[in-house]
Amino acid sequence: MSDISQNNTSMGWFSAIIRHRSTWPIVALCVILIVDGFISPNFYEIRIVQGRLFGNLIDIMYRAVPTALVAIGMALVIGTKGIDLSVGSIIAICGAVISWRIHAGDTHFVILLYALGAGVMCGVWNGILVAGMGIQPIIATLILMVSGRGVGLLINSLYGGTNPSFESPLLQGLSTGHIWLIPTRLFVAAAVFLGIWLLIRRTALGLFIEAVGGNASSANIAGVNARFITFLAYVICGLCAGWAGVIMTADIHTSDPISVAMYIELDAILAVVIGGASLAGGRIYLGMTIIGALIIQALTTSILISGLRPEYNLVVKAVVVLFVLLLQSANARQAIATIFSRLKR
Amino acid sequence: MKVKTILLGAAVASGLFAASVSAQTIGFSQVGSEGDWRPAFSADMQSTAEEMGIELKFANAQGRQEDQLRAVRAFIAQQVDAIIIAPVVVTGWDQVLQEAKDAGIPVFLADRDVEVDDPSLFVTRISADFNLEGRLAAAWLAAESRGGCNIVELQGTVGSAPAIERNSGFMAVIDQFPAMEIVATQSGEFTTEGGKRVMEAFIKSTDNLDGICAVFAHNDNMQLGAIQAMKEAGLNPGQDVLMISVDYVPAIITAIEAGEANASVELRSAIGQFIYPVVLEYLANPTELEKWIVIPSDLHTAH
Incomplete structure (x- = not known):
C-alpha cells in the first residue's frame, strides 16, 4: 500500500519516513487504536460468533466499508479537481430502488444490477452537468444532493412505502454475511478497490485524471479529452456510491431515504483529504484513502466505546481530525519545530 | 301529531342547514413533510376535518418559516375562524401572532412550541408530551x-x-x-x-x-x-x-x-381528533385554556 521502507540514502531513513505522505495518517490510525486499548481493556479481542470473526477491530473495518467505497469514487472525482456532494443521495436512491423492486418481486440478482445501475445513472447525470454543461462541480452535484432524498421518497411511494423493510438473502449475504470467517462486505470493498486500482494504474486513466485535475486546458492540448475523463470520474463515483447503497440498505433491511448515509459525503471527502490528496485536484491516492476511511471509523468506534456523553462526540471527532490534518501539514510541523527549538534556547 | 312531526323535522333540517352554513373554516399551517410521522399527521388532519364538517385550508411550508408566516398572513386575510400552526422553529412569531390577534382570530399550536413575549398571543398548544x-x-x-x-x-x-x-x-x-x-x-x-x-x-x-x-x-x-x-x-x-x-x-x-x-x-399521528374538538369548543365558548393540552400516550406490548 505504501512504500515506507523505501528510503533515500542521502536523506537518511528517518527523515525520509517523516516526510513520506503515508507516514502520518498511519501513525494517527495506530495512535487511535492504541488509545482504544487503554479505554477498553478487551478492545483487541477477536472471537468467533455465529460463524464469523467478531470484535472491535473487525467492526472498524466492517463499518468503514461504506465510507471507503464512497471515498474511492470521491478520490477520482477530487483528482479531476471536482467534488461530488450527492453521494449520500445516490445511496438513498439505490436503497429506494432495492426496496421498490423487492416489493415488485424481481429476482434479487437483477435488483442488485438495478441498484448499481441507479448509481451509474446518477453519476451520468452529475457527469453531464459538470463535464457536459460546464457547471461548477459543487453546484452541479448539490442539485442531486438536495433532490435525491426526495426522489428516494417518491420511489418508495410507488408501492405505498409505509413499511419499506425487506429480506433478501443475496443482498444481505453481500452486506452482513460472511465467507469462511470474514465478513462478505470486506471482499466487496476489496474487489471494488482492486477493480478501480487496476483501472487507473494499469491503464492511463489515472494519469489522465491527474492531468485533467492538474490543468485541464494543458491536458486538452496534450490530447486528453478532459471532458470525457471528468465525465467518467463522476460515473465511477456514482457506481461506487451504488455499491455503498447496496451494502447500507441491505444492512438496515429497509429503505430510509431521509436519513440513510447522512453526511457520508463529508466523511468521504475527509477520508480522501486525510489520505493526502488535495481538493485542488491532480492527485489520487487510493490506498491512503482507505486508511483515511479507517481513521474516521476507528474514531467513531472509539467514541462509542469510550462512554463519553454523546454531546462530546462531534467535538472530539473534530479535534482529532484537525490534529491529523495538522500532522500532515508540512507548514504546521515546521512551525511546531520552530517553537520547540526556541523554547530549548 | 302529524303537524308536530313535520315541524320537528323542519327544525332538525333547518338546524342541520344552519350548521352546514356556519361550518367553521380553519387554516392549518404545517411545517413540512419530513419523516413518516408528519405526512401521516397532515393526512389525518385533512381527513378528520372532512369527517367533522370543518372547512380546512391546508398550507405546507416545506420546512421554511417565511412560507409559514406567509401562509398565516393569507389565513388572516381570508378571515378564517381559527388558525392552527405546527411551527418550524420556536422564535420569530410575535409579529404575525399579534396580527392574528388584532384580526380577532384565535391561534392554536400543534406539536411544537413557540417562544413569545406575550403568552396571550396563542390560545393553547395541543401536543404529545x-x-x-x-x-x-x-x-x-x-x-x-x-x-x-x-x-x-x-x-x-x-x-x-x-x-x-x-x-x-x-x-x-x-x-x-x-x-x-x-x-x-x-x-x-x-x-x-x-x-x-x-x-x-x-x-x-x-x-x-x-x-x-x-x-x-x-x-x-x-x-x-x-x-x-x-x-x-x-x-x-x-x-x-x-x-x-x-x-x-x-x-x-x-x-x-x-x-x-x-x-x-x-406517538400518535391521528391527532386531529384531539385537536379539532379543543378548537371548536373554544370557538363556541371562548374561555381561558391551559397553555398546554397533552395528548395522551399509549403503550403497546405483545400481550
Missing part, C-alpha cells in the same frame, strides 16, 4: 424488571427536543428505583443505521450485553437497528434483553409480534 413517553417507557420497564435493571440507552439526535425530553422523563422514573441504572448511552441519530452501529459497539464494550436487562431506544428505527445487531451477534432480543422504544411504526409491530421487541410507546 415527549417527557411523558419517557416516563411511560420507564414505568413499564420498572414493572417488568421488578425495579432492578441495567439499561443501555440509544438516544435520538443530540440536542433535539424528543431526545432531551424522552431522556429526562425516563431518568425521572428510574431515579425512583435504586437498582435501575443506565449503564451506557449513545446517540443513534434516530436512524436504523445509527442504532445498529451503536449497538454493535455496546455489544463489544459490555461483553455481549452481559448483565444488561433492557435496551431503551428513543425511537423504533434505532431499536430495529439494535435488534439486527443483537441477532447478528447471536443474542436473542426480546427474550434475553427487554426491548422498549417509542413511535410504534409498522416495522416494530412486526418485531413485537415476532417476539424480538417487547414494547413501544405510540
